[in-house]
Amino acid sequence: MSIVELSAHALSRAIHGGQVSCREVMQAYLHRIEAVNPRHQAIVSLQSGDLLLRQADERDAQLARGASMGWMHGMPQAIKDLANATGIPTTLGSPLMRHFVPQEDGLMVQRMKAAGCIVVGKTNTPEFGLGSHTFNDVFGTTRNAYDATRSAGGSSGGAAVALALRLLPVADGSDFMGSLRNPAGWNNVFGMRPSQGRVPMWPVQDAWVNQLGTEGPMGRTVQDVAQLLAVQAGFDPRAPLSIADGEDFTGALAGFDCKNSRIGWLGDLSGYLAMEPGILDVCEQGLRRLESLGCAVAPLALGTPAEPIWQTWLVWRKALVAARIAPFLLNPKNRAQIKPEALWEYEQARNLTGTEFLRASVQRTSFYQHMLSLFETHDFLALPVAQVWPFAAEQRWPRHINGVEMDTYHRWMEVVIYATLAGLPCISVPVGFDARGLPMGLQLIGRPHGDWALLQLAYAYEQAAQDVLTRQPPAV
Template structure:
């Protein structure tokens, strides 16, 4: 019964709690029991607050018994990404410099999740300062992939994705600059949505006008990701770029007839990025599901010229802005790849930033025109399957050397540069049983379109229903 509860969808669990068929205390206790059994091997949840969670669950049951109104996530256990500030619970960002950091207040995404009735059970592991798509750090060590413990779960929301796949909690929050919601979802056979900038407002932020990094939902199903998005999206005066549309637009059913949709598919972004043959081999046969759903599918890709420079320039600038002072004081306690990225930001000039903005403007208009011809764009999320946990990052892809710890994620970060919403949905498995995610990109602020398409694909293929073999 415990394992069954832990693999129910969030929507089912919320309904069971509201109808008082399962209490919040039973639900939290079941997940805590599973965490105790499974998490020691995976190291996905790195800070656990069981006493606090059980107390909150008891209070949630009492509110329901009194007939008080409750939120859409009432009684659901959630662990938050360890870069997201949580009042009274340590938030380390995977850095020894913040090993004992306990914030005084929740940040906005946590505030909204808790206001919707979710119960905080702990924090999920991240790379140091969320830099890189492999989850390891000097505070807690590495997180392991539930489908193969010798492999990485990806990152930077790697602990969240591994915990979802292992049934440790039904929903997770994450963030994404170059693929940090999508890559771990791909590697762990779960769902991750990178929304458009401003769809999920962020606060506090050192650069509230910046648009490269976003926060968003993760779940085991597309419908559950949409449920969480309905809670965390919506305007807030503390974010100057917040989209003025309520999150409730994502709360309804996702079923739609896709007949007539024009769908572009590109295995290698028009030949511009190398992709491991195992990734293409897992995804290519599944693309036929869109044809079966009534879509017109053809091979095509937008012109992404300049996207690489846009992403790398703005990312380096933002890393220097946020972490430059940390590097000045503690260079010996910052991992080398992150220090190099910050140093790169310090070499940037005004003309460098101006050029990036000009390139980004041209990229936006080419994407806008592309989405007048197509409704959706399908791509691999990651260019490689989950790689060995001892490896910091892939140094080559399909025999092509990669310049640094970012290069192997171009299939995700080039999309980040466009600002378009992108969904990672379970797309297939390699012959060795490693998960591979399909990336569904939609038009400007078209999250609902990608969620509906992802839901239809998920229902047609059933790839996301395959669970890891965890015998603990």
């Protein structure tokens, strides 16, 4: 098996066991990136090969002295282009940020570097991370690993494609409206949105209200996801809402008691969510794998009207996204260089009052309490990871689903808002393909702070889904 085919866990063992050197690992990945990345545009701002090989040599010298930095020692890592890595541009996919080079690492990047990774560049993202389709005017469009004419999803689209095409052993991303889950599902890898606060973000301007987005891990195996989460997670006093329970996520994932696990299948929310044909069917195939392991799977009604939840989401989203866009509009000349969807978000929030936002916060609290009631009778909840199959890469966003008009540029991803609003851990697991060979994923949602149990369930599922997971992209 070639170096780039190894799981991140196996690669770490090979490096620490002396089977491969960090230089050999870096050479293998740089060769792979050179051969495959130009067609798919997953990795951007790639650093000099000479610089990266020197860093790999330094990692080898450390091992020769008996010193390891940690699980990621010598691993190539590319950071999602919304997070800061010292000396590498953070463009946010915006022409306005094309030349911004941060002088400080973000907290997640600090933790991954401390564990020994070598940052080779960035992974592509939509402009300002908005929209589940990775394209921008700085680097272009990231194309699906299984069909380069199709969308990779987003906003962690570059990360998911880099994983699927073996350009990286493991990847980081972030998730505001499904951005770790949708691209994972569309590229046949695993993407986990941790519990809110599990992976704290720093630096940030606001540490109290801006709490819908979270950073997190992606991997080709559940063990890789868990190991990367162990590196990323942990309390930080600068993030007052971060979780301090001390969970390290490095234990044995096997042995989960599926026979005592009850999974509620929410499907299309009793017909509320428009779905393209075949999505529910392939997700139900995934649920049958869980049933074969002994899980009790049963249809479940959401039990509360869904449209008010969407309206609550819109208020929260426009308040938080508009705050991100506002600084760029202090100069009116910048407006021409900002995509229409971002301007729309800003305009939507201009008349939003504090009273309306607090009312939406009350509604969000009520929804969270309702989700808790579902966990009184179920251990996990399940939903599709998207309402459409990967669409044409030239399309900005789906305007209709089965004749139903999408009244915003993100309504076609309404299915992902429930875990986000409730701050619950959620993992996207691959479930299968349509007749065109396009992948789809299933969201598994855990109890509050139930990240470990969710990873154990996903690991059990992984063992029963090898027929799906071994189906590699054409370029591999």
